[in-house]
Amino acid sequence: GAGVSQSPRYKVTKRGQDVALRCDPISGHVSLYWYRQALGQGPEFLTYFNYEAQQDKSGLPNDRFSAERPEGSISTLTIQRTEQRDSAMYRCASSSQETQYFGPGTRLLVL
């Protein structure tokens, strides 16, 4: 079956613009996670959902970052007023039990 998909795969934006990153989890997976990964580092937890409910957003760096999963399937991570320090790989993962399966990521570059 299809794995986790993310779009866009690459996003270049100018500082101050808003961006929306999309994640389509594996069909039937209850939980969905967002991570940010810097080069040479492990994935850093941002937030996660069970169904449509956001369970934990403690990893979101500041209030410019938000996420939603309104129908318990596709999720969107939004970054408002982007800054250069937001440049990173943003990864989504989904799980049905404890094992998380990662998508290909969205590479964000803020100029």
Place this chain on the structure above:
Amino acid sequence: QKEVEQNSGPLSVPEGAIASLNCTYSDRGSQSFFWYRQYSGKSPELIMFIYSNGDKEDGRFTAQLNKASQYVSLLIRDSQPSDSATYLCAVNIQNTDKLIFGTGTRLQVFP
């Protein structure tokens, strides 16, 4: 103290040797432990998970867990050049579905 610690490496081993990758964690309440492999430019993929003290074997891979010492390791027998990658240790936070990743250990297997 970081929540999950790994030696960043690189760990270099000859083809056919045993590679030993180590990870320590700080949350005594953690119950689930995962090893992910990440090839350069790719997303993390799950290799193994372990929940109970002791060893768990899957093919050439063995995960070892010692909760008293807060230590988890991954052994790769008969290492192959195709095993060259970064290996990420991930640990769940007690009573949550949240995973904390280490920075990863880069493994190089030379012919």
